Amino acid sequence: MKTKVVIIGAGPSGLLLGQLLHKQGIDNIILERVSADYVLGRIRAGVLEEGFASLLREAGAGERMDIDGEVHDGVEIAVDGKRVRIDLASLTGGKKVIVYGQTELTRDLMDARTLSNQITSYEAVNVEPHDIAGDLPFVSYEKDGQKFKIQCDYIAGCDGFHGVSRKSIPSDHIKEYERVYPGGWLGVLSATPPVNPELVYAHHERGFALCSLRSQSLSRYYIQVGPKEKVEDWSDDRFWQELKRRLPDELADKLITGPSIEKSIAPMRSYVVEPMQYGRLFLLGDAAHIVPPTGAKGLNTAAGDVHTLYSILTKVYAEGRSELTEKYSQTCLRRVWDGERFSWWMSNLLHKFEGKSAFEEKMHKSELDYYLRTETGQKIIADQYVGLPYDEIK
Numbered sequence: 460m461k462t463k464v465v466i467i468g469a470g471p472s473g474l475l476l477g478q479l480l481h482k483q484g485i486d487n488i489i490l491e492r493v494s495a496d497y498v499l500g501r502i503r504a505g506v507l508e509e510g511f512a513s514l515l516r517e518a519g520a521g522e523r524m525d526i527d528g529e530v531h532d533g534v535e536i537a538v539d540g541k542r543v544r545i546d547l548a549s550l551t552g553g554k555k556v557i558v559y560g561q562t563e564l565t566r567d568l569m570d571a572r573t574l575s576n577q578i579t580s581y582e583a584v585n586v587e588p589h590d591i592a593g594d595l596p597f598v599s600y601e602k603d604g605q606k607f608k609i610q611c612d613y614i615a616g617c618d619g620f621h622g623v624s625r626k627s628i629p630s631d632h633i634k635e636y637e638r639v640y641p642g643g644w645l646g647v648l649s650a651t652p653p654v655n656p657e658l659v660y661a662h663h664e665r666g667f668a669l670c671s672l673r674s675q676s677l678s679r680y681y682i683q684v685g686p687k688e689k690v691e692d693w694s695d696d697r698f699w700q701e702l703k704r705r706l707p708d709e710l711a712d713k714l715i716t717g718p719s720i721e722k723s724i725a726p727m728r729s730y731v732v733e734p735m736q737y738g739r740l741f742l743l744g745d746a747a748h749i750v751p752p753t754g755a756k757g758l759n760t761a762a763g764d765v766h767t768l769y770s771i772l773t774k775v776y777a778e779g780r781s782e783l784t785e786k787y788s789q790t791c792l793r794r795v796w797d798g799e800r801f802s803w804w805m806s807n808l809l810h811k812f813e814g815k816s817a818f819e820e821k822m823h824k825s826e827l828d829y830y831l832r833t834e835t836g837q838k839i840i841a842d843q844y845v846g847l848p849y850d851e852i853k
């Protein structure tokens with residue numbers, strides 16, 4: 460088999476890139492380790508920047524998001540029971556975010572892919588990139604016990620944090636930057652109306668909590684849990700009790716609870732690999748960087764990488780400007796580090812981490828107070844929450 464671009468991984472990064480390239484007439488094949496249903500079963504992101512929404516429309520997969528997605532022009536931060544609304548739209552000159560689940564947008568991209576007639580191979584195992592440093596790379600894999608090989612011009616590694624792409628770059632060519640936070644987020648999805656029309660990020664002595672939503676009848680809630688916590692030890696009842704204790708009274712009183720549809724613990728990690736390319740292999744999304752979920756930046760940062768590679772490959776094939784591929788990593792990394800910094804800062808600001816001195820506790824309180832009380836502080840949060848613009852490739 461032969462194609463222009465082999466994309467490893469059918470998460471949102473891989474599917475979005477595949478559709479955008481297809482729209483430009485650039486053939487591609489996607490190889491995914493698990494089944495489509497398994498990919499759709501992962502409950503993850505919920506908040507999209509406007510840049511992501513535009514890319515999804517450009518990919519021809521934005522129709523349902525524009526009907527079912529909720530446009531939010533504000534978000535709340537609650538500190539020890541006191542609520543502050545960050546008016547995203549007025550603080551950023553009209554920018555907003557869209558609340559639309561990763562599961563739904565992945566489904567939309569899968570449907571668009573089916574219509575495009577481009578090949579997607581699910582349950583493709585032992586996927587392996589070869590000869591990435593040379594001019595004739597190829598990818599091998601197995602499916603249903605048969606071995607396959609695809610020759611290509613470029614390989615896009617969209618296979619998440621545990622994928623094979625990053626591991627296929629010689630270790631002396633990359634540098635990794637990492638911070639692992641103690642504990643994680645215990646998340647519950649429930650078919651109940653959301654407690655508040657807008658998201659509420661809550662800082663509390665007992666730990667962080669987040670009230671999010673997927674629609675007016677589907678809620679997504681999270682609480683910060685310690686490193687030793689196991690999901691089996693959290694009955695629905697225990698989860699709801701703990702969430703209520705961390706929310707302002709008026710929200711706790713009106714919280715409607717119900718059985719969990721999904722319950723899982725997500726780790727909190729900051730991670731970046733530099734550079735994000737080696738020869739003809741490019742890394743995108745979680746394959747190259749991870750953020751703790753506090754700033755809602757993971758998927759949105761992935762979309763920045765997709766925008767960059769798509770812009771470059773469009774010019775490579777339409778104008779023969781293959782030298783542009785050299786710019787991929789440096790272009791992505793500026794925006795990646797912006798997302799890393801905001802996610803790390805929001806995580807430190809809103810979580811309860813043990814081990815602070817009395818002085819550090821005071822500094823933390825004062826920082827919270829400054830950012831929430833002053834318009835300048837709120838503006839800094841709003842500006843980053845709605846997302847920075849993508850860099851243009853010239």
Ligand code: RFL
Pocket residue numbers: 467468469470471472473490491492493498502503504505506507561583586617618619620621622623624644646725726743744745746752754755756757758759760761
């Ligand atoms: P994914 O989604 O991990 O997809 C990678 C795909 O690659 C496949 N794969 C392989 N395929 C072939 N061969 C191999 N060897 C392979 N190894 C792996 C995998 O099966 C998978 O299908 O990465 P991608 O596409 O880069 O997308 C990244 C996003 O999923 C991630 O950044 C976000 O979900 C992060 N995130 C959020 N991001 C936001 O922008 N806004 C949010 O509100 C937000 N909330 C969240 C989040 C992540 C969370 N968790 C669970 C970590 C909330 C949570 C709780």
Ligand code: PHB
Pocket residue numbers: 503504505506658671672679752753754755756
């Ligand atoms: C979600 O709805 O899953 C969600 C929203 C905002 C975040 C993280 C996750 O910061």
